[in-house]
Amino acid sequence: MTTPLPPGLQLPADLVAVVYFCHVCEGKHTYGRDYVTETGGLPTACPNCSTPFVQEDRVLRVEADTFEGLEAKKRDLFAKRGRALPGRPKPDDPKEIKKQRIHGLEEELRRLRGGEDSPGVRLGP
Structure with a gap:
């Protein structure tokens, strides 16, 4: 049984993780459902460089996502930033x-x- 997400966050009920790609240090940071339920919210800044996360740029991973679907979300985010995906899979x-x-x-x-x-x-x- 999954724990319910805090109300007011506007996240899907089948959320597995929230992924942020920092636009400054280029770090990838993944926060699982447990983090969101335990803290009652989403992270606000990159743990590497303390740059505030752009909440609209987060990638939501849900239970129904496939590897290809996640790659498409990531590709869309990088395209929105005007950058190509890192070359090494x-x-x-x-x-x-x-x-x-x-x-x-x-x-x-x-x-x-x-x-x-x-x-x-x-x-x-």
Whole structure:
């Protein structure tokens, strides 16, 4: 049995989660139904950068949503902002996600250290 949502929030009864994509730090933040019922409301600011969330930009995930439906909602939000979706889809295998993250961090370290094949970060004049 699901707990009822607080009245006055104008959310669907079959809500599973509310997803915010911060327009400043580009973080994805998901708040489940339990968060909404326990706090009695929706979050107001990004936990990473404290930028206020634009409530009209939230993506509501309901029980009937499919993966394709959620991707369409996300694509619509990014199009509304005049931006393209991030190019790297999430793999099914959790180990592959970890490998991608490690590879990205290694690339960033190489760039920051100023490897031979990358310009690196220039400090000072």
